[in-house]
Every structure is written in structure tokens, then in C-alpha cells.
Amino acid sequence: MFSPHGICLLWEPELIWLHVISDALIALAYFSIPFVLVIFVSKRRDLKFGWVYWSFGIFILACGLTHILSIYTLWVPVYGIEGLVKAATAIASVVTAGMLWPLLPQLLTIPSPFELRQAQEALKEEEMKGRDSEQLLQQFRQAQQALRESMSRLTAVVETAVDGFILIDARGRILLFNPACERLFGYRAAEVFHENVKMLMPPGYSAHHDHYIRSFLETGERKIIGIGREVIGMRKDGSTFPMELSVGEAKQDGESIFVGIIHDLTGRKHTEEQLRQAQKMEMVGQLSGGIAHDFNNLLTVIVGNAEFLGEQLRSRQDLRQISDDICQAGERGAELTQRLLAFSRRQLLHPREVDCHELLDSMRKLLRRTLRENIEIAITPNSKNTLAFADRAQLESSVLNLALNAQDAMPNGGHLTLNTGVVPLDDDYQAQHPEIKAGEYAMIAVTDDGMGMTEEVAARAFEPFYTTKEVGKGSGLGLSMV
Structure with a gap:
């Protein structure tokens, strides 16, 4: 039989209680530490080596049991149980130590509090930079969107403008050719891209164009830049038309570009x-x-x-x-x-309602007596009634004048046809002849198969005193009276 450990202390009360209180406090501390570790590990799921804390908890709990048994063996000699608990504590401590040594290099890499603070500050700085970058990116996206909207509006203006817009570089090559220009010049935009703008000018104007641009770039003298002037344009088919041209200068990537605004003056x-x-x-x-x-x-x-x-x-x-x-x-x-x-x-004048069919029919005999025999006369009235509001005498005189002019155009004889009808005059016709209102009008047409007139003669045919006949054979007032 073993003696209790108190005998070794001679059952001195002071020594007994010193050991009891010391072991009790140590055991209480050892028991509280594992509880703290358990709570800590359960709250911190992000710990990389969480099992180390569990090992320490078991080891410390076993240490606490050894101190409880130290108190118990003061009175009861259960040294076998105490030995088993100490053996378990030894095993736990050895296992914990054995697992800790291999982890030492990794544990040493764990940042210190100072390093953590530095890392946190660096992280905050990066976050601020990230926020600034995100803000800059957002501003860039907004600027891009505003630019796209501005370009869309500008494109809509250029594409739908009534006037022509042409953009050229300093070499005179065409960079932009809007739909209005396509209508004016007869070219498709793809046909003129990167071609010299001189192709849209007749020779008399194209010879000076490059000189004007070169002179402006060298001297800055604005002979045509910023000034509206009247010039002649040349269409794809070679025909020309008057136009007003305004040229402005802009910069693109440091290079001069020129925009021309063209207004058709036809x-x-x-x-x-x-x-x-x-x-x-x-x-x-x-x-x-x-x-x-x-x-x-x-x-x-x-x-x-x-x-x-x-x-x-x-x-x-x-x-x-x-x-x-x-x-x-x-x-x-x-x-x-x-x-x-x-x-x-x-x-x-005495205007009244006149039946154009009846008027021509009544003039058959007059026309036959007046015109030469080698002139065949055909009167083909329209199936519908054609009524006009006019002075009958003046209308008869006008028809007779037209017939006489037709006769003169057919010296070797020919066919003279007179017919009637109703023709609509639309808004386009009214735009060219403001004195005429749009609507339906009675028509008397006089047609011959004579030699016809040149464009120059036709342009002046209704001028008073203008005639192509020999002196004494015409007054030049017949068609002007018509």
C-alpha cells in the first residue's frame, strides 16, 4: 500500500494548503484556456492551422488534470491513475510538439502585427486607387457615351442636310461625301472616297484649287478659307451647275482638314x-x-x-x-x-367661258384659207369638254399666230395638228411659275413636224421683236403676244 503524498509534507497545514491552492489555480487556468481556444477556433473559420489550437487545447486540458490529481493524491494515494494521466499528458505534449516543429517555417511566414498593419494600409491604398480607377473608368465610359451621342447627332445632321458637305485632307482627297452631295454631283460616296476633289470641278476651277490650299498652308492667307463664294460644280455626266461654296478649316491629329458646304444655286x-x-x-x-x-x-x-x-x-x-x-x-x-x-x-379684254373644241372647229375654214395648201391640218379635240375662261378673240389670234409660225417652220409642207385637253399643274410647276396656281387647266396644243428650234432660239422665242426670219417677213411679236 502507498502512503498519501501529504505524509511527504509532514501534514503541515501551511504546505498542504500551499500545494492545494497552487494546483487548484493552475488547474483552473489550464481548464479555462482550452475553452477560450475552442471559442476562438469556432469563431475564426479562416484560420489556416486550426487543428494546432485543438492539439494545444487537449494538451493543456491534460496538464490541468495532472494538477487536480496532485491535489487528490495529497490524501488519497492514486498514483497509478495520476501516472496514467501524466502519460496521456506526455503523449499529447509530444504529439503537439512533433506536429509543431514541421510547421515552424510556415508559422514564421505569418506576418507580424506591424507587417499586418502595413499590409492593411497598402490594401486600403490599393482600394482607394481601385476606387479612383473605377471612377476614372466610369468617367471615361461616360465621355465615350457622350462622344458617341455627339457623333450620332452630327452624323444625323450631315446625312439629312439639304446642303452638301464635303470633307477633304490637305492633299485635297475626299474623306466625307454626304447624301446631298450624291444627289448634286451624281456620284456615290464610295466612288469619290480618297479621290481628289478636283474631279467635282470644271477645268477652269480645278486648276486653281490646289494652289489655293497650298498657299493657305504655307502663308496662312485666307483666299478661299472662311469665305463663301459662287463657283461652278461639275456632275458625273459632265454637266455643270452654279453653287455657293463655303470652306472652313479644322485640325485632326495635328493635320489640317477642310470642310466644304455646298448650296445649289440652280x-x-x-x-x-x-x-x-x-x-x-x-x-x-x-x-x-x-x-x-x-x-x-x-x-x-x-x-x-x-x-x-x-x-x-x-x-x-x-x-x-x-x-x-x-x-x-x-x-x-x-x-x-x-x-x-x-x-x-x-x-x-373680254374674258368669258370658251369651249376650246368649238373654237378650233370654227377656225377650220380660216386656217385652211390662211395656210399654204401643202400644209395638212388635223384637229383632234379631246373626248371631254374643255372649257377655258379667256378672251375669245385673243385666243383665236394666239392659235392663228402659232399656226403661222408652224407653217414657216415647214417650208416644204408638213402636218399641223391641233388638239385640246385638260392638264394638271402641280406644286412643282407652281414653284417654277409663282404667278400660276396649282390645279387643272384647259390646254390647246399646236404641233408640227417642222425643223424645230435650237435651245438658244427656244429660250428667246417669246421675247418681243425677236425673230429668226428675214427682214420684212416677221415682226417678232407673234409668239410674244401668245
């Missing part, structure tokens, strides 16, 4: 020409009207006196013939003054 030129022609006709009309009025008064006196002389000279046939010649010349002069008055619109 319509304006046509309107200006019509205005000039109208003003000229008005002046001629005023002049001819005044002359015709005064001349008609003179003719009245001349014809009246000639008729009076004719009555007085019945017995003198030779003198009577002279009087008749004077009367005939006066009547021709009166007819001429009537044409002048009709042209100047000073003649009194």
Missing part, C-alpha cells in the same frame, strides 16, 4: 433669270404700249384721211390706187399696234 439662278426677264418684258411692254397707243392715234388720222381722199378721187383711178395702198398699209400698222397693245396688256 433654282435661285433660274428665279433671278425669270425676274430679269419679267423686268425686261415689263419695260418693253411699257415702251411698246406707249408707242402703240401714240402710233394708233397717228394711224387713225392717216387711215381716215386716206379713206376720205379715196372717196374724193373716184374718177382718178391712179390716185385712188395710191389711196387704197395707204389704207392697206394703215390697216397693217393698226394690226401691228393691236399686237403691241396685246403684248403690253393695254388692250381691253
Whole structure:
């Protein structure tokens, strides 16, 4: 039998209680440490070596049991149990130590608190940089979106503009050619890309273009840059048209580029020409009207006196013939003054509803007697009634004048066709002839198979006193009266 350990201490109370209290406090501390480790490991799932904490917990718990048994063996000699517990503690400590030594290199790599703080600060700095980078990226994306929207708006403006837009580089090569330019010049955009813009100019203008650009780039002198001017453009088919060209300069990647804005002047030129022609006709009309009025008064006196002389000279046939010649010349002069008055619109008109079919039919005999026999006359009225509001006498005179002009165009004979119809005049026609309202109009068409007219003659055919006939064979007032 073994003696309790207290005998070794001679059962001195002071020694007994010193050992009891010391072992109890150590055991209490050893028992509390594993609980702390268990709570710590359960809360920190991210620990890399969590099993090490469990090993330490078992080892420390076993150490605590040895101190409890040390207290117990003071009175009860259970040294066998105490030995087993110490053996278990030894095994736990040896296993823990054996597992710890291989981990030492890895444990040494665990950052110190200072290093952790540095790492945290560096991480915060990187996070700030990341936020700044994200903000910059967001701003870049917003700028890209704004640029895309701006380009989309600019493209829409250029693509839908009525005026032409051409972009060229410093060498004169075409970089942009909008749909309006395609309509103006007759080229597709793909046909002119990287071609010299001189291809859109007639020779007289293209020879100077490169010189203007080169002079501006070398001297900065703005001969055509920033200035609108009137030039001539040349279409794909070789035809030309007037246009207003405004050229501006911009920079792209440090290189000069030039944008040309083109406005077609064809319509304006046509309107200006019509205005000039109208003003000229008005002046001629005023002049001819005044002359015709005064001349008609003179003719009245001349014809009246000639008729009076004719009555007085019945017995003198030779003198009577002279009087008749004077009367005939006066009547021709009166007819001429009537044409002048009709042209100047000073003649009194009596407009009323006129059946164009009936009017042409009533003129058959007159036309047959007036025109040469080698002129075949065909009147083909429209199946529908064609009513016009006009002065019948003036309308008959106009048809007769057209027939006489047609006869003169067919010296060897030919066919003269007169027909009627109703034609619609649309808004496009009204745009070219503002004095005419859009709608349906009665038509009398006079057609011949004569020699025709050149473009130059056709352009002046209705001018007063203009004629291509020999002197004495035409007054130049027939078509102008029409």
C-alpha cells in the first residue's frame, strides 16, 4: 500500500494548503484556456492551422488534470491513475510538439502585427486607387457615351442636310461625301472616297484649287478659307451647275482638314433669270404700249384721211390706187399696234367661258384659207369638254399666230395638228411659275413636224421683236403676244 503524498509534507497545514491552492489555480487556468481556444477556433473559420489550437487545447486540458490529481493524491494515494494521466499528458505534449516543429517555417511566414498593419494600409491604398480607377473608368465610359451621342447627332445632321458637305485632307482627297452631295454631283460616296476633289470641278476651277490650299498652308492667307463664294460644280455626266461654296478649316491629329458646304444655286439662278426677264418684258411692254397707243392715234388720222381722199378721187383711178395702198398699209400698222397693245396688256379684254373644241372647229375654214395648201391640218379635240375662261378673240389670234409660225417652220409642207385637253399643274410647276396656281387647266396644243428650234432660239422665242426670219417677213411679236 502507498502512503498519501501529504505524509511527504509532514501534514503541515501551511504546505498542504500551499500545494492545494497552487494546483487548484493552475488547474483552473489550464481548464479555462482550452475553452477560450475552442471559442476562438469556432469563431475564426479562416484560420489556416486550426487543428494546432485543438492539439494545444487537449494538451493543456491534460496538464490541468495532472494538477487536480496532485491535489487528490495529497490524501488519497492514486498514483497509478495520476501516472496514467501524466502519460496521456506526455503523449499529447509530444504529439503537439512533433506536429509543431514541421510547421515552424510556415508559422514564421505569418506576418507580424506591424507587417499586418502595413499590409492593411497598402490594401486600403490599393482600394482607394481601385476606387479612383473605377471612377476614372466610369468617367471615361461616360465621355465615350457622350462622344458617341455627339457623333450620332452630327452624323444625323450631315446625312439629312439639304446642303452638301464635303470633307477633304490637305492633299485635297475626299474623306466625307454626304447624301446631298450624291444627289448634286451624281456620284456615290464610295466612288469619290480618297479621290481628289478636283474631279467635282470644271477645268477652269480645278486648276486653281490646289494652289489655293497650298498657299493657305504655307502663308496662312485666307483666299478661299472662311469665305463663301459662287463657283461652278461639275456632275458625273459632265454637266455643270452654279453653287455657293463655303470652306472652313479644322485640325485632326495635328493635320489640317477642310470642310466644304455646298448650296445649289440652280433654282435661285433660274428665279433671278425669270425676274430679269419679267423686268425686261415689263419695260418693253411699257415702251411698246406707249408707242402703240401714240402710233394708233397717228394711224387713225392717216387711215381716215386716206379713206376720205379715196372717196374724193373716184374718177382718178391712179390716185385712188395710191389711196387704197395707204389704207392697206394703215390697216397693217393698226394690226401691228393691236399686237403691241396685246403684248403690253393695254388692250381691253373680254374674258368669258370658251369651249376650246368649238373654237378650233370654227377656225377650220380660216386656217385652211390662211395656210399654204401643202400644209395638212388635223384637229383632234379631246373626248371631254374643255372649257377655258379667256378672251375669245385673243385666243383665236394666239392659235392663228402659232399656226403661222408652224407653217414657216415647214417650208416644204408638213402636218399641223391641233388638239385640246385638260392638264394638271402641280406644286412643282407652281414653284417654277409663282404667278400660276396649282390645279387643272384647259390646254390647246399646236404641233408640227417642222425643223424645230435650237435651245438658244427656244429660250428667246417669246421675247418681243425677236425673230429668226428675214427682214420684212416677221415682226417678232407673234409668239410674244401668245
